Amino acid sequence: MRGRAAVRGKGDSMEKMSNFRIVLVEPQSPGNVGSVARAMKNTGFSNLALVNPCDYMNNDGWSMACKADGVLRNASVHADIRECVKDSGLIVGTTRRMGRERYPVMTLKEAAPKMLEMGRNNTVSILFGREDRGLRNDEIPLCDMLVEIPAAPEYQSINLSHAVFIVCYELFSLVERRAPVVVAAPAEEKERMYAHMELALRALGYGEQGGEYLLTAIMRSFRRLFGRTGLMQKEINMLRGIFTQIEERTRDARGDRKDDRFQ
Numbered sequence: 001m002r003g004r005a006a007v008r009g010k011g012d013s014m015e016k017m018s019n020f021r022i023v024l025v026e027p028q029s030p031g032n033v034g035s036v037a038r039a040m041k042n043t044g045f046s047n048l049a050l051v052n053p054c055d056y057m058n059n060d061g062w063s064m065a066c067k068a069d070g071v072l073r074n075a076s077v078h079a080d081i082r083e084c085v086k087d088s089g090l091i092v093g094t095t096r097r098m099g100r101e102r103y104p105v106m107t108l109k110e111a112a113p114k115m116l117e118m119g120r121n122n123t124v125s126i127l128f129g130r131e132d133r134g135l136r137n138d139e140i141p142l143c144d145m146l147v148e149i150p151a152a153p154e155y156q157s158i159n160l161s162h163a164v165f166i167v168c169y170e171l172f173s174l175v176e177r178r179a180p181v182v183v184a185a186p187a188e189e190k191e192r193m194y195a196h197m198e199l200a201l202r203a204l205g206y207g208e209q210g211g212e213y214l215l216t217a218i219m220r221s222f223r224r225l226f227g228r229t230g231l232m233q234k235e236i237n238m239l240r241g242i243f244t245q246i247e248e249r250t251r252d253a254r255g256d257r258k259d260d261r262f263q
Helices: 012-016 030-042 059-073 081-085 108-119 160-173 187-204 208-229 233-254
Strands: 020-025 048-051 076-078 090-094 124-128 145-148
Touching: 020 030, 020 081, 020 160, 030 048, 030 059, 030 160, 048 081, 076 081, 081 124, 090 108, 108 124, 108 145, 108 160, 124 160, 145 208, 187 208, 187 233
Parallel strands: 020 048, 020 124, 048 076, 090 124, 090 145
Antiparallel strands: none
């Protein structure tokens, strides 16, 4: 089926979507990988990354990719999620399961405008988990934002390539929306900021009465909060300046020596 987008300038959509990276985490079916490549090309995406994939360079993969074989051929392969997304200004995780480790979760309609805004001048990595069990709980903290695709309660499991198409099409349909340019800090800088924040909270004794789990829950909530805003480097510097002041004042009150791990 020939889409109406064919009347637009050739390459316009690919250029606008060039900062988005579709990441498949341990995909199990070469046919799904090929179908994902086709869904991406249908909607103007070209940057496919695979983490510990199955053998997708076979007849099933090529036949399902159809004329999107270039997307499949140019896919980058990674052994580790962290290495794959380390340059990302925004990391978005997709999830079907709920729970205290996966809160809060935004709908795709809620998240798409922010994703598109960030994608104008930052690398945005969108993570899709394994066909049978999605992203693991220990992978969820890597994400700045969690997104769900609502489905009928009777059958909520969505095929991997279908899920990718839904997300890509939602962004594709909003691509003409103009949004202010935000240059987000890289993932490594945000990780240093979160480590510094936790140290400052511990210096204040914040969350001590609730035990280690309470502090973990607090940090998880801060990650979601700041992940949705897309922190810029100057904002991270400002926050870390506040954390340093907290450390210095609590240290002076206790008479401790200076901890320079985050200077």
